[in-house]
Amino acid sequence: MMIWFYIILSVLAGLILGGFFFGGLWWTVQRITCSGRPYLLSVASFLIRTTFILIAFYFLLQAGWSYLLAALAGFLVSRTVLAYKLEPKKQMKGGCVKSDH
Secondary structure: OOOHHHHHHHHHHHHHHHHHHHHHHHHHHHHHOOOOOHHHHHHHHHHHHHHHHHHHHHHHHHHOHHHHHHHHHHHHHHHHHHHHHOOHHHOOOOOOOOOOO
16 A cells, blocks of 8 residues: 655655765866866766666655655756756856965
8 A cells, every 4th residue: 555645755865865866966066177087076976876866766765666766756856956956057157266276
């Protein structure tokens, strides 16, 4: 029997996880051009974000596949919302301040 309260909590968890994943991706992309080690930043960011999300989805799957599907729906909704809110034309243009050593 599905308990709707837990389904709603799973959707909220998916929204939070999506915010973490795609927000972290946006943060990484914003800083990658200013980084002294862009490869390290991109790989570390990817590994941290992906590991955290996979662990969270694994625990949701242990509760049941319906909870995982609800969380995945929330995850995709947060992607859509962040893509709309953070579209490039709305962002201020900012340059990197790099020191010459």
